[in-house]
Amino acid sequence: MMQDNQSLIRYTTVDLFSGCGGMSLGFENAGFDVVAAFDNWKPAIDVYRKNFKHPIFEQDLSDTDSAIKAIQAYRPEVIIGGPPCQDFSTAGRQDENGGRAALSVAYARIVASILPRWFVMENVATIRNSSSFKTACSIFRSAGYGLTCKVLNAAFCGVPQTRKRMFVIGGLGEADCFLGGSLESRLSEKPMTIRDYLGDSLGTEHYFRVPTNYSRRGVFSIDEPSMTIRAIDRPIPPGYKGNPKDSAPVSEARVLTPKERSYIQTFPEEFEFFGGKSDMNTMIGNAVPVKLAEYVASTLLQYVGERDGL
Numbered sequence: 001m002m003q004d005n006q007s008l009i010r011y012t013t014v015d016l017f018s019g020c021g022g023m024s025l026g027f028e029n030a031g032f033d034v035v036a037a038f039d040n041w042k043p044a045i046d047v048y049r050k051n052f053k054h055p056i057f058e059q060d061l062s063d064t065d066s067a068i069k070a071i072q073a074y075r076p077e078v079i080i081g082g083p084p085c086q087d088f089s090t091a092g093r094q095d096e097n098g099g100r101a102a103l104s105v106a107y108a109r110i111v112a113s114i115l116p117r118w119f120v121m122e123n124v125a126t127i128r129n130s131s132s133f134k135t136a137c138s139i140f141r142s143a144g145y146g147l148t149c150k151v152l153n154a155a156f157c158g159v160p161q162t163r164k165r166m167f168v169i170g171g172l173g174e175a176d177c178f179l180g181g182s183l184e185s186r187l188s189e190k191p192m193t194i195r196d197y198l199g200d201s202l203g204t205e206h207y208f209r210v211p212t213n214y215s216r217r218g219v220f221s222i223d224e225p226s227m228t229i230r231a232i233d234r235p236i237p238p239g240y241k242g243n244p245k246d247s248a249p250v251s252e253a254r255v256l257t258p259k260e261r262s263y264i265q266t267f268p269e270e271f272e273f274f275g276g277k278s279d280m281n282t283m284i285g286n287a288v289p290v291k292l293a294e295y296v297a298s299t300l301l302q303y304v305g306e307r308d309g310l
Contacts, residue, residue, distance in 0.1 A: 010031065010032070010033060011032050011033060011077045011078050011118075011301075011304070012033050012035055012074065012075065012076050012077045012078065013027055013032045013033055013034045013035065013076060013077070013078040013079070013080060014034070014035065014036050014037070014038070014071055014074050014076040014078075014079050014080070014116075015027070015034060015036075015037040015038070015080050015081055016037075016038050016039075016061055016067075016071070016079060016080070016081030016083075016107060016110065017038070017039060017061060017081045017082055017083050017084060017103065017107070018037035018038065018039045018044075018048060018056060018081065019039060019041070019044045019048070019082070019283055019286055019287050019288075020044045020047040020048050020051075020273070020283040020284070020287055021037070021047070021048045021051055021052060021271075021287070022265060022267065022287035022288040022289060022290050022293060023080050023081070023082060023120075023122065023287075023288040023293040024037055024048070024052065024080075024293075025051075025052075025267070025271070025290045025293070026288065026289075026290045026291065026292065026293025026294035026295075026296075026297055027078075027080055027293060027294070027297040029290070029294045029297075030293075030294050030297035030298040030301055031297075031298075031301055032078060032297060032301065034052075034054060035054050035074050035076070036054055036055050036056070036057065036071075036074050037052070037054070037055070037056040037057070038056065038057050038059040038061060038067065038070070038071065039056065039057075039058070039059070039061075040058060040059060040060050040061065041283075042058065043275045043276075043279040043282075043283060044279075044283045045058055046274075046275070047272070047273055047274065047275065047283060050272050050274070051271055051272055057070060061083075061103065061106055061107070061110070062102065062103060062106050064106050064109045064110055064113070067106075067110055068110055068113045068114060071110065071114060072114055076114065076116045077116055077117050077118065078116055078117065078118045078119065078120070079110070079111050079114065079116045079118075079119045079120075080119065080120045080121075080122075080293075081107055081120075081121060081122070082121070082122035082123060082288050083103035083104045083106070083107045083121070083123060084103055084286070102132065104121070104123060104127065104132050104133060104136045105132055105135050105136050105139070107121055107136065108121075108135070108136035108137075108139040108140055109139060111139075111140065111143070111145075111170070112139050112140065112142070112143035115143065115144075115172065117171070117172050118169070118170065118171050118172075118300065118304065119140075119145070119168075119169070119170045120167060120168070120169050120170075120296060120297075120300065121136075121167070121168040121170075122165055122166070122167055122168075122288050122293075123165065123166050123168075124164075124165060124166065125151045125164040125165060125166050127166050128149070128151070128166055133166075136168075137149070137168070140168070140170050144172050144173060145170035145171060145172055145174070146170065146171055146172075146173065146174030146175045146176050146177075146178050147168055147169070147170050147176055147177075148167075148168070148169040148170075148176070148177050148178055148179040148180050148183070149166065149167075149168050150166070150167050150169075150179075150180055150183050150184075151164055151165065151166050151167075152164070152165060152167060152183065152187075152292065152295070152296070153191070154289050154291075154292045155191035155192050155225040156187040156188045156190075156191055156192075157187065157188070157291065157292050157295035157296075158188070158192060158266070158291040158292070158294070158295055159192060159197075159264075159265075159266050159289045159291045159292050160192045160193055160194045160196060160197035160198065160225055160226055160264055160266075161192075161225055161226040161227070161228065161229060161264050161265070161289065162191065162225045162226065162227060162228060163228045163229070163289065163292070165288070165292070167183075167296055169296070169300060178303070179299060179300060179303055182299050182302070182303055183296070183299050186295070186299060191224075191225045192225060193222065193223050193224055193225055194222040194223075194224070194225070194226055194264065195222045195223050197263075197264075197266075198222070198263060198264075202222060202256075202260060204222070204253070204254055205221060205222055205223075205248070205252070206219050206220065206221055206222070206247050206248040206252050206253040206254075207219070207220055207222070207253055207254060207255065207256050208220075208236050208240075208250065208253040208254060208255050209227055209230075209233065209255075209256075210233065210234045210236075210237065210240075211243075214239070214240060214241075214243075215243075216243065216245075217243040217244075217245040217246050217247075218236075218240055218242075218243060218246065218250070218253075219242070219243070219246035219247050219248055219249075219250055219252075219253045220246075220247055220253075221247035221248070224247075226264045229261050229264055229265055229284065229285050230285045231281060231282045231284075231285030231286050232278075232281055232282070232285065233255060233256070233261070233281055233285075234255075235255055236250060236253070236254075236255060258273060258277060258280040258281055258284055259273065261281070261284050261285070262284045265284055265285075265287055265289045265290065266289045266290040266291035266292070267284075267287075267290055268290075
């Protein structure tokens with residue numbers, strides 16, 4: 001919905017675990033025809049529905065039999081999605097038994113049953129160390145997919161944020177690593193800073209992000225990539241006295257608003273977020289950055305176009 005270049009749109013695409021729509025928007029911007037989305041969290045579904053013309057369905061994707069029936073109706077050529085990843089996150093416990101780990105396996109089973117020509121799965125970089133990741137990859141390969149597994153730092157993909165994420169791109173009948181060289185060759189030479197992307201529009205040179213403990217810095221400059229946008233944020237606590245690595249005294253910094261955090265996730269200004277502040281921070285922090293999704297999507301589209309002679 002966010003762009004009118006209909007002449008570029010091709011390849012029917014469905015987004016699973018879509019959240020508020022970062023991956024959908026990135027793939028749309030690259031030229032894919034996203035026709036439906038599925039998720040199970042109502043606040044994000046409501047925001048998604050407000051911002052896209054195609055439908056989104058409230059669906060428990062861990063119930064794979066029911067999900068497959070609903071998704072098959074769209075006959076997708078491409079399935080994309082980022083199964084919830086908190087149990088693998090470095091900010092979490094990295095506990096595979098937390099329940100969310102199984103969703104990557106559910107995603108793989110859905111893909112293996114529907115057999116789209118291509119798929120893209122996004123997750124935190126640490127998922128590569130998990131047995132669930134190995135199980136998912138085994139399911140993909142048994143279904144006939146060649147896999148490109150690549151950790152990308154968003155700061156080198158058009159996003160003003162240090163954010164490392166694993167992408168698994170699958171193609172039926174493709175060789176393993178079929179897209180790896182293309183993904184690598186298009187990376188920028190330098191990481192993108194907040195000022196590179198937003199200029200002086202934030203009206204501040206420094207911002208505060210609550211560190212995981214007070215031995216770490218909390219004040220950062222807009223002349224560096226943002227730290228990873230998380231699903232939570234807090235006001236500057238009175239107990240924070242500063243850190244030698246801070247870019248400025250804490251008195252010169254402020255916290256970013258949810259809308260500003262969405263800009264660093266590369267959502268456009270016209271993308272509408274609403275609901276409680278906690279819900280908005282969660283959906284923004286958990287989203288795939290739009291420009292990161294677009295980077296992967298455009299790389300895949302170029303490969304597919306060359307393969308198909310388009």
